[in-house]
Amino acid sequence: xxxxxxxxxxxxxxxxxxxxxxxxxxxxxxxxxxxxxxxxxxxxxxxxxxxxxxxxxxxxxxxxxxxxxxxxxxxxxxxxxxxxxxxxxxxxxxxxxxxxxxxxxxxxxxxx
Amino acid sequence: xxxxxxxxxxxxxxxxxxxxxxxxxxxxxxxxxxxxxxxxxxxxxxxxxxxxxxxxxxxxxxxxxxxxxxxxxxxxxxxxxxxxxxxxxxxxxxxxxxxxxxxxx
Numbered sequence: 001x002x003x004x005x006x007x008x009x010x011x012x013x014x015x016x017x018x019x020x021x022x023x024x025x026x027x028x029x030x031x032x033x034x035x036x037x038x039x040x041x042x043x044x045x046x047x048x049x050x051x052x053x054x055x056x057x058x059x060x061x062x063x064x065x066x067x068x069x070x071x072x073x074x075x076x077x078x079x080x081x082x083x084x085x086x087x088x089x090x091x092x093x094x095x096x097x098x099x100x101x102x103x104x105x106x107x108x109x110x111x112x
Numbered sequence: 113x114x115x116x117x118x119x120x121x122x123x124x125x126x127x128x129x130x131x132x133x134x135x136x137x138x139x140x141x142x143x144x145x146x147x148x149x150x151x152x153x154x155x156x157x158x159x160x161x162x163x164x165x166x167x168x169x170x171x172x173x174x175x176x177x178x179x180x181x182x183x184x185x186x187x188x189x190x191x192x193x194x195x196x197x198x199x200x201x202x203x204x205x206x207x208x209x210x211x212x213x214x215x216x217x
Contacts, residue, residue, distance in 0.1 A: 001115075003115040003116055003118070003119050004115050004118060004119075006119060006170070007115075007118050007119040007121075007122035007123075008122075010119075010122045010123060010126045010166075010167065010170070011122045011125060011126060013126070013163060014125065014126035014128075014129035014130055014163070014167075015129065017129055017130050017133040017160055017163055018129045018130075018132050018133050018136075020133055020137075020156055020159075020160070021132060021133035021134070021135070021136030021137050021156070021160070022136060024136060024137050024140045024152070024153060024156055025136045025139055025140055030146065030148045030149050030152060033140075033149070033152055034152055036156070037152050037153075037155050037156040037159070038155075041155075041156050041159040041160065042159060044133075044159075044160075044163055045159050045160070045162045045163040045166070048126065048130075048163040048166040048167060049162075049163070049166045049178075049181070051166070051170070052166040052167075052169050052170055052178070055119070055170050056169075056175060058175070060175070061175045061178065064175070064178045064179070064182065065166075065178065067182060068162065068178065068181050068182050068185055071182070071185045071186060071189070072159065072162065072185050075185065075186075075188075075189035075192075076159075078189070078193070079155055079189055079192035079193060079196070080155075082192070082193055082196035082197070083148050083151050083152055083155070083192065083195075083196045083199075084148075085196070085200065086147075086148055086151075086196045086197070086199040086200040086203075087146070087148035087199075089200055089203065089204075090146070090147070090148070090199060090200065090202075090203035091203070092146045092148055092149075
């Protein structure tokens with residue numbers, strides 16, 4: 001029974017990984033693409049690692065997978081925040097009619 | 113079909129799908145168009161390889177692959193932070209160089 005549950009976790013996690021890759025290719029700008037990377041990618045990896053923990057069912061392995069998922073969950077938002085700030089400050093154009101970025105650039109030019 | 117056969121099949125399908133995710137992220141890495149796009153693509157490739165390590169641990173029955181995943185998660189975060197800071201400072205430096213050129217003229 002636990003083998004079947006592990007197989008289900010592995011399959012669902014891999015499907016989410018593919019969704020992250022597809023989102024990275026299909027979504028229109030950096031700020032939206034980051035959602036695919038940080039949320040869906042972390043969820044996919046977390047589910048696959050949960051499947052690994054269920055398959056081994058060994059305290060040492062379970063502890064290691066918990067630590068890995070903890071690190072992924074804490075570092076992904078920080079990394080995404082830093083990339084987003086870098087993209088905004090370097091004036092990467094946003095998708096659609098959002099003029100926030102141009103506004104920010106004008107503000108920075110006035111401050112100098 | 114026994115349970116372990118189903119797990120084998122699921123792990124093989126998972127390998128194929130994680131490969132596909134890395135390939136799609138690599139497409140974005142090559143295409144760009146901006147530096148932050150490439151940093152995001154590299155970040156996703158790292159997270160996908162963490163999932164790949166979990167699959168390899170099940171496939172080989174050796175939990176040592178999880179240590180690889182742990183180190184990769186930490187080093188990938190450091191790489192993301194370093195590249196993001198580089199992207200930010202690169203633009204600042206270019207703007208400053210442009211200003212210096214203008215004041216010379």
